Amino acid sequence: MDRGVAALVLLASACALALPLFFVADAPKPEHRDVRATILNQAAPSRFEIAGNAPALSPQCRVESAPFDGRAPLRTVRRALLEKRPARVVSFGTSSVLSADASSPIATYSSELGRDLEENGLDVEMIARTQAGAVADDAAERLKAELAALRPDLLVWQVGTNDAVARIDAEDFADDLRETLTWLAAHKIDVVLVDPQYVARLSDDEGYTGIVDRVAAVASEKRVLRVNRYDAMADLARAHPSWSRFTGDRFRLADMGDRCAAEYTAGAIVAGLHAAATAEERETP
Amino acid sequence: MRAPNAIDFWRGVALVMIFINHVPGMVYSHLTLRNYAISDAAELFVFLAGCSLAFVAAGKAGARPLRQVIARLLLRAFEIWRAQIVIISVAIALLGAGAIVFNDPLLLGWHGAGPAFSDTARASIGLVLLTYQIGYFNILPLYVVLLLLALVFIVIARRSLAAALAASFALYAATLAWELRLPSWPAEDAWFFNPLSWQALIVLGFAVITLQQSHAERWQAIVARLWPAAMIVVALGAGVVWMDYRPDPMTVPRPRFFFLFDKQFLSPIRIVNMIAIAIAFYPLFPILARYVGPVVRYCSSLGRNSLAVFCMASLLALAAQIARYVGEPGFLFDTGIVLVGLVILRVTAWIAELQPSSS
Numbered sequence: 001m002d003r004g005v006a007a008l009v010l011l012a013s014a015c016a017l018a019l020p021l022f023f024v025a026d027a028p029k030p031e032h033r034d035v036r037a038t039i040l041n042q043a044a045p046s047r048f049e050i051a052g053n054a055p056a057l058s059p060q061c062r063v064e065s066a067p068f069d070g071r072a073p074l075r076t077v078r079r080a081l082l083e084k085r086p087a088r089v090v091s092f093g094t095s096s097v098l099s100a101d102a103s104s105p106i107a108t109y110s111s112e113l114g115r116d117l118e119e120n121g122l123d124v125e126m127i128a129r130t131q132a133g134a135v136a137d138d139a140a141e142r143l144k145a146e147l148a149a150l151r152p153d154l155l156v157w158q159v160g161t162n163d164a165v166a167r168i169d170a171e172d173f174a175d176d177l178r179e180t181l182t183w184l185a186a187h188k189i190d191v192v193l194v195d196p197q198y199v200a201r202l203s204d205d206e207g208y209t210g211i212v213d214r215v216a217a218v219a220s221e222k223r224v225l226r227v228n229r230y231d232a233m234a235d236l237a238r239a240h241p242s243w244s245r246f247t248g249d250r251f252r253l254a255d256m257g258d259r260c261a262a263e264y265t266a267g268a269i270v271a272g273l274h275a276a277a278t279a280e281e282r283e284t285p
Numbered sequence: 286m287r288a289p290n291a292i293d294f295w296r297g298v299a300l301v302m303i304f305i306n307h308v309p310g311m312v313y314s315h316l317t318l319r320n321y322a323i324s325d326a327a328e329l330f331v332f333l334a335g336c337s338l339a340f341v342a343a344g345k346a347g348a349r350p351l352r353q354v355i356a357r358l359l360l361r362a363f364e365i366w367r368a369q370i371v372i373i374s375v376a377i378a379l380l381g382a383g384a385i386v387f388n389d390p391l392l393l394g395w396h397g398a399g400p401a402f403s404d405t406a407r408a409s410i411g412l413v414l415l416t417y418q419i420g421y422f423n424i425l426p427l428y429v430v431l432l433l434l435a436l437v438f439i440v441i442a443r444r445s446l447a448a449a450l451a452a453s454f455a456l457y458a459a460t461l462a463w464e465l466r467l468p469s470w471p472a473e474d475a476w477f478f479n480p481l482s483w484q485a486l487i488v489l490g491f492a493v494i495t496l497q498q499s500h501a502e503r504w505q506a507i508v509a510r511l512w513p514a515a516m517i518v519v520a521l522g523a524g525v526v527w528m529d530y531r532p533d534p535m536t537v538p539r540p541r542f543f544f545l546f547d548k549q550f551l552s553p554i555r556i557v558n559m560i561a562i563a564i565a566f567y568p569l570f571p572i573l574a575r576y577v578g579p580v581v582r583y584c585s586s587l588g589r590n591s592l593a594v595f596c597m598a599s600l601l602a603l604a605a606q607i608a609r610y611v612g613e614p615g616f617l618f619d620t621g622i623v624l625v626g627l628v629i630l631r632v633t634a635w636i637a638e639l640q641p642s643s644s
Contacts, residue, residue: 010451014458128473130397134420135309141531145547148534149464165391166309166606167614187535201389246385250403254390 057267061260063235068264069216070225073279074190074272080153081273086125089117090150092143093131093158093194112262113156120270127152135166140180147189154190156265160211161196170210174218181222192225192268197257198233200244225272227264233257286638289585291570296333297584300594302326304626307421307602310609311619323522323546324559327424331431331483332559333588335490339498342439342491351443355436362432365592366415369425372596373412376422376603377401383607392607396420400471407471416470422599423477430467430480431487438488446495453488456481461542461550475549482542482551486559493563511564518561587630590637597633601626 057067080087091110114126129146131139139162147155163173184191195215202208212230219226236256237244243253287293302317303326319325342354377398384392393402397419400408411417415426442449459465460482466475497504537544545552574581587594605622612618 007451010454130472130474137529141546142549145534145545145549148541161391161394162396165395165610167609168310183533197391199389199391201387244388246388246390251384251390251393254393 057260057263060236060256061232061263063232063239063260065228065231065235067232067260068192068225068227068268068271070219070223070268071275072190072223072225072272073276074154074192074225074269075276075279076153076188076190077269078273078276078280081123086123087154088125088127088150088152089114089154089156090127090129090147090152091156091158092129092146093161109158109258109262112259113265116262116266117269120266122269122273131162135162135168137176139163140176143180144183147184147187152189154192154269155184156192156194156269158194158261159196160215164196164202164208164211167207168211170207170214173211174214177215177218178222181218181224185222190272192227192265192272193219194227194261194265195230197254198230198237200237200253203234225268227261227268229257229261229264232260232264236260287589289574289581291567292333292336293585293588294570294573294581295566295584296330296337296588296591297586297594298588299326299330299333300587300591300598300630301584301627303330303424303595304598304602304630305623307599308605308609308619308622310614311622312616313619313623318562319526321523321526322519322558322562323525324555324562325548327478327548328486328551328555328559329562330424330591331427331486332490332563334428334431335435335487335492336494338435338439338487338491339494342442342495351440354439358432358436358439362429365425365432366429368592368596369415369422369429370413372425372599373419373422375600376419379600379603379607383611387611389611392610395606396422397472404471411470411472414470416468417472418469418477420477421602424595424599426476427478427480427483431484434480434484435487435491438484439491442491442495446492450488450492453485457485457551461552462540464540464542464550477549479549479551486551486556489556489560508564508567512568515561515564518557519565522558522561583631586634586638590634593637594630594633598626598630601629 061067077087077089091113093109108128110126110128114124117124117126127150129150131142134142143155143157159177160173181191193215195212196208199208216226218224233253233256237253240253243256244251302319305311305313306317306319306326308314314320317326318329338358341357342349380392380395380398381402384390393399400417401412401419408417415429418426438449438453441452460479465481466479467481468475532545534541534545534547542550542552546554548555570581605626608622609618
């Protein structure tokens with residue numbers, strides 16, 4: 001009887017293994033859809049045309065530094081919009097991205113970004129994921145596993161903070177970042193990098209600024225859009241010195257950094273869509 | 286106080302490695318298991334916890350009444366839950382204190398701690414329910430659920446160990462096939478360690494010791510016969526790690542977690558690697574006990590008091606992370622962290638053993 005029960009349970013587990021093969025359909029990867037010719041011949045939907053203009057920044061987020069760098073085309077996001085489906089955007093980073101729920105008492109980066117994109121006429125599905133505690137190799141593996149499950153069109157990646165805090169060697173960090181960006185490109189996932197936050201205490205810290213510099217260097221090398229959060233926050237800190245102090249249970253500079261980073265990211269995404277449209281126009285015979 | 290034994294010794298070794306691994310970036314991280322094997326100290330710790338469960342349950346022979354076993358496991362689960370609440374409260378306080386003292390906002394968002402400060406009402410509920418976990422403080426919630434799940438399998442094992450193993454495997458297979466997860470809240474995520482799959486390792490540990498107790502001679506013969514194969518598997522695992530090879534989650538066949546090296550879902554390769562390590566290193570304890578007695582006694586003391594030592598190790602590791610972050614980390618700094626940490630862990634074990642009934 002014992003063997004019978006064990007056999008029955010094993011049979012049940014084999015069925016559990018087999019079921020996904022019959023009933024769980026893979027989410028079609030954007031690159032597998034043979035609609036490119038159709039897309040190029042279609043007129044862009046009106047909501048996308050609205051997004052072709054650069055979004056205006058709110059007054060408190062206007063700084064001297066450029067809000068983002070790079071002219072990388074976001075082809076996969078453009079394709080999603082032309083297919084008239086919401087672009088799936090995964091926001092990955094520290095705990096400030098944990099909730100895309102705007103009802104959270106302090107609006108998070110993800111919820112702000114989703115709102116900014118929708119205000120610019122983009123139909124998006126925002127998903128927030130965190131890499132709490134993970135650095136270097138572990139962070140890269142976790143990211144890949146999450147993206148393989150979610151199959152996003154765009155990854156907005158707050159990169160470098162955990163590694164800088166853990167004092168990871170800047171060159172090792174750059175190598176891991178480079179490898180991950182290569183992987184993302186191979187799997188046709190668009191990416192926007194958001195560099196680490198500015199912290200007054202660490203403005204002269206070579207370990208921290210080294211990571212910030214490597215993010216910029218690798219983004220430039222791999223031709224990836226990068227939100228210039230560090231420099232923008234440094235400008236904000238100079239303009240509002242009191243924001244760097246801990247008052248009322250918060251750091252106003254950090255909150256504004258997340259808020260403004262969402263606006264800058266939305267601007268970068270719009271610019272990337274514009275670049276993708278321009279690139280496709282050039283490629284069309 | 287029980288004499289040093291293999292389970293306590295290796296558990297102590299795992300605790301030391303967990304302490305070191307919980308301070309990322311230290312040069313001593315290169316000495317831990319994760320750099321030489323696909324699995325790491327977390328798998329070792331859970332497997333050994335399963336081994337210990339066999340002694341608690343006293344196996345199929347039913348030497349201990351089932352009601353007593355259930356009560357003991359429930360009490361243990363409550364102790365671990367209580368320990369989690371204490372250490373995570375201290376951890377959040379440490380981060381808050383660090384943020385204020387050093388005027389540094391990054392400490393408020395450290396390892397997923399952000400909601401504890403920005404969404405306190407929901408985060409406090411999540412902390413109590415174990416649905417809100419911060420980085421490096423997500424192992425004890427796993428243990429709470431593992432003990433509750435292990436209860437079920439121990440009850441089944443009273444009738445049939447084979448049925449218990451089959452049920453555990455069925456849950457494991459279903460979890461990987463259907464990508465079942467325990468959700469986090471208020472964060473929109475999932476538990477870092479998935480108890481639904483990790484239960485397979487604790488049940489395996491339980492089964493191993495149960496079989497060893499009931500078929501001692503045959504057990505020794507099987508282990509001896511498997512030893513060469515285990516060494517090959519361990520060597521292959523080391524080779525894979527050395528080459529830094531990882532399967533691409535986008536291109537592996539589905540169900541993909543069967544083919545990855547995933548820690549969250551405890552992919553099969555990690556279990557195989559852990560079992561191979563257990564078999565390969567099985568003959569080592571008597572040799573170590575003879576030639577490095579002080580080391581064996583030290584690690585065994587940590588392993589005998591694993592809960593208290595783990596809690597202290599977690600808090601020490603966080604303090605060390607903050608110290609490295611605000612200080613000038615280097616080889617001497619890291620050496621100081623490790624030495625001070627090892628001393629404090631030993632003192633913690635000593636204090637725990639002063640109690641009338643130590644864990």
